[in-house]
Amino acid sequence: MLICNVVGARPNFMKIAPIVDELQKRRMPQILVHTGQHYDANMSRVFFDELGLPRPDVDLEIGSDTHARQTARIMMAFEDVCREHRPGLVIVVGDVNSTLAAALVAAKLHIPVAHVEAGLRSFDQSMPEEVNRVVADHLSTLLFVTEQTGVDNLRREGVAAEKIHLVGNCMADTLLKHAAVAVERAPWMDFGLMPGAYTLLTLHRPANVDDRDVFEPLLAALSSVTARLPLLFPVHPRTRARLDEWRLPLPANLMLVEPLPYLAFLGLLAKARLVLTDSGGVQQETTMLNVPCLTLRETTELPVTLESGTNRLVGTDAAKIEDSVRMIMDGAWQTGQRPPLWDGQAGARIVDILAAWSAGQP
Ligand code: UD1
Secondary structure, eight states: OOEEEEEOSHHHHHHHHHHHHHHHHTTOOEEEEEOOSSOSGGGTHHHHHHHTOOOOSEEOOOOOOOHHHHHHHHHHHHHHHHHHHOOSEEEEETTSHHHHHHHHHHHHTTOOEEEEEETOOOOOTTSHHHHHHHHHHHHOSEEEESSHHHHHHHHHTTOOGGGEEEOOOHHHHHHHHHHHHHHHTOGGGGGTOOTTSOEEEEOOOHHHHSOHHHHHHHHHHTHHHHTTSOEEEEOOHHHHHHHHHHTOOOOTTEEEEOOOOHHHHHHHHHTOSEEEEOOHHHHHHHHHHTOOEEEOSSOOSOHHHHHTSSEEEOTTOHHHHHHHHHHHHTTOSOOOOOOTTOSSOHHHHHHHHHHHHHHTOO
């Protein structure tokens, strides 16, 4: 049976890597399809190179567009891929538009779908990712879950227990594989920084950067960080476009740089004094690395990072950011524990289940 792995955007690449690797080891037939949702070299190709992912067998080169147009174009192109290659299973990961589009196409062609990182819910329907997650889950035959809350959410939504598999976290697999090398490379030196003596920011959610009345005060609120330590800010293309458009005032000590490759970013995360982010992946990575994380959102789909990890939700509230920064600098932050099954073996568990499942297919 041919397995078709689908990726599209930056956070997908580290999630698919351990699965592709494990399928390869067991010589299970697979193809890798890149939708081209992300296409800049530093948002896409560099991740393939660093993670040792094979070149995609098919690159749909869809690029950027409105949600409906991007999703529709991926669907049209991916339908042709499915008709040509006739996979017995389509694997989608995460919650980006490519995830939803590929899952919909496969389901309509009666090809079973496996969703990796299933069951996560922010309960905020205004996030495009929440819509993508819910739909992808309900189209899937195999749902691979990273934390217990994901299982609970799916059961509450009526998904049959036998479809749900708590397997751990593929991002954690990738992180554990690469963390030592990433730190050895000392990426902070490229920016004139010292380990433990800088902070790191990522920001790209439409809710934070597409509304000037939110983005401008948020940038101002970062001065409680920059007053204490340099703040390195690899800028996502969406965020860069808003900064250029509005020419917003930036706090001194905020260092804007291009999006970073995986290993440089991971090394920087590992030795940051604290991290501010609105990304999902970074909340998981800081919990793995036991680095304090302030999430610039009101909700998270990853409650385990709050309960046993190093994460705290601060929204865009300047006072909450300031209080949290003070606590971290005073050494009064919670220490993180790695959640159960975030142990580097999620990819192997998933492929064990796939192998058993495919043996039972006609
Ligand atoms: C997408 C995902 C989001 C994920 C993020 C990681 C959806 C709905 N959102 O958001 O969940 O956290 O990726 O980065 O799928 N652009 C470039 N070059 C690129 C890619 C994007 O210049 O390689 C610019 C384009 O102007 C584009 C904008 O960034 O319009 C947004 O890209 P898009 O893929 O639509 O969404 P992201 O904000 O990246």
